[in-house]
Amino acid sequence: xxxxxxxxxxxxxxxxxxxxxxxxxxxxxxxxxxxxxxxxxxxxxxxxxxxxxxxxxxxxxxxxxxxxxxxxxxxxxxxxxxxxxxxxxxxxxxxxxxxxxxxxxxxxxxxxxxxxxxxxxxxxxxxxxxxx
Amino acid sequence: xxxxxxxxxxxxxxxxxxxxxxxxxxxxxxxxxxxxxxxxxxxxxxxxxxxxxxxxxxxxxxxxxxxxxxxxxxxxxxxxxxxxxxxxxxxxxxxxxxxxxxxxxxxxxxxxxxxxxxxxxxxxxxxxxxxx
DNA sequence: AATCGTTGCGGGCATATACCCTTTTTTATG
DNA sequence: CATAAAAAAGGGTATATGCCCGCAACGATT
Numbered sequence: 535x536x537x538x539x540x541x542x543x544x545x546x547x548x549x550x551x552x553x554x555x556x557x558x559x560x561x562x563x564x565x566x567x568x569x570x571x572x573x574x575x576x577x578x579x580x581x582x583x584x585x586x587x588x589x590x591x592x593x594x595x596x597x598x599x600x601x602x603x604x605x606x607x608x609x610x611x612x613x614x615x616x617x618x619x620x621x622x623x624x625x626x627x628x629x630x631x632x633x634x635x636x637x638x639x640x641x642x643x644x645x646x647x648x649x650x651x652x653x654x655x656x657x658x659x660x661x662x663x664x665x666x
Numbered sequence: 667x668x669x670x671x672x673x674x675x676x677x678x679x680x681x682x683x684x685x686x687x688x689x690x691x692x693x694x695x696x697x698x699x700x701x702x703x704x705x706x707x708x709x710x711x712x713x714x715x716x717x718x719x720x721x722x723x724x725x726x727x728x729x730x731x732x733x734x735x736x737x738x739x740x741x742x743x744x745x746x747x748x749x750x751x752x753x754x755x756x757x758x759x760x761x762x763x764x765x766x767x768x769x770x771x772x773x774x775x776x777x778x779x780x781x782x783x784x785x786x787x788x789x790x791x792x793x794x795x796x797x798x
Numbered sequence: 799a800a801t802c803g804t805t806g807c808g809g810g811c812a813t814a815t816a817c818c819c820t821t822t823t824t825t826a827t828g
Numbered sequence: 829c830a831t832a833a834a835a836a837a838g839g840g841t842a843t844a845t846g847c848c849c850g851c852a853a854c855g856a857t858t
Contacts, residue, residue: 545680599814651672666783
């Protein structure tokens with residue numbers, strides 16, 4: 535028999551948990567990636583795409599596209615920074631409102647997942663990001 | 667302060683580890699998703715798209731598209747099954763050859779990851795799939 | 799044999815993600 | 829100050845992934 539691929543296992547777990555968070559957030563019209571993006575923007579706004587990418591550990595071009603999606607939803611604003619090269623992102627009022635509604639939904643899901651995994655595995659989960 | 671989102675953590679870890687396996691497999695011209703697909707095909711061939719999807723825990727339409735990619739690479743064959751609705755997949759000779767070359771590369775990466783994470787965290791990976 | 803519910807695909811649509819290349823703007827250097 | 833190097837976006841291309849819808853084939857029931 536062959537060992538299961540650690541990467542495949544991890545991806546599978548990520549898909550599953552993602553679907554869960556997505557379902558919880560669906561009533562608000564956003565998914566977990568967008569929720570995470572909005573939170574990151576709120577904490578650092580106004581913030582450039584590059585900095586956002588560094589923060590979320592995503593490719594800059596990925597950031598640009600993901601931001602465009604939430605921009606179309608009217609959740610964030612995109613402006614030019616002082617540095618004319620930068621595109622700086624900030625939450626719109628609508629974005630703030632959506633975030634406020636989404637937060638308790640997310641928290642409930644987060645808690646359920648935490649209970650289901652237990653503190654030990656949660657701890658390990660956090661360590662994965664550091665180690666890889 | 668806000669708790670980090672378990673889902674986001676997991677996705678991030680999955681992206682990172684995925685990039686690693688992808689890099690290792692790049693010389694063979696496939697990525698980890700395709701490697702995993704080829705292995706699944708080899709073990710069950712000839713296998714229908716639906717069954718493959720169930721096996722890999724992927725949406726059937728996703729399976730269809732992913733299979734088409736490796737088909738274009740000449741790694742698998744797609745035929746009609748006895749049941750005329752089914753599209754059955756099997757490895758081509760080239761697919762087998764690529765798999766044989768890819769396996770040792772994958773194994774080395776797999777071992778490195780295992781060493782880096784240690785047994786406890788490795789075990790977590792397996793458990794996540796079950797629990798989520 | 800005609801019909802109807804089920805199953806299996808394929809296509810359309812959308813998001814997430816990454817890599818590469820080009821253009822624009824800034825900055826550092828001679 | 830002029831110019832070259834560096835930084836920031838943006839667009840192109842490609843894969844992975846999921847949902848929904850429609851079509852075709854299969855099987856059971858009448």
